[in-house]
Amino acid sequence: MFNLTGKTALVTGATGGIGGAIARALHAQGATVVLSGTREAVLADLAKELGERAHFAAANLSDAESVDGLVARAEEAAGAPLDILVANAGITKDGLLMRMKDEDFQSVIQINLESYFRLTRAAVKG
Secondary structure, three states: OOOOOOOEEEEOOOOOHHHHHHHHHHHHOOOEEEEOOOOHHHHHHHHHHHOOOEEEOOOOOOOHHHHHHHHHHHHHHHOOOOOEEEOOOOOOOOOOOOOOOHHHHHHHHHHHHHHHHHHHHHHHHO
C-alpha cells in the first residue's frame, strides 16, 4: 500500500468498528497511532493489541475543553508531532425533524461538526 513509517496519526472514534479498522490499517503501514474515544478500557485493549507505536488519549468530543486539548495530549502520548488527523468519531440521533429535540440536534452538531473544526484547527496550529 504505502509507507507511513515515522508518521504519527490521531484517530478519533477508535473504539468503534470503522475507527478501529482505520487505526489498524495506519499502524500496519508503519504509522504511530494515537487512539481516541470515550471508552478508555477499549482504547487500552486496542493499544495493547497493536503493541509498539500504539498509544491512546481518551476524549469526550462533546466537551470543547476536552477537544481543544486532544491534539496536544496525542502528541505527548506519541512523543512526536501529529502528521495525520482522522476525525472519524460521530453520532446520530435519528428522528423526524418535527420530533427531534433541540438537545439531540445540538449534540450531533457538537460532535459531528464542531469537534472536527476544533481538532483540525489545533492540528494545523501544531
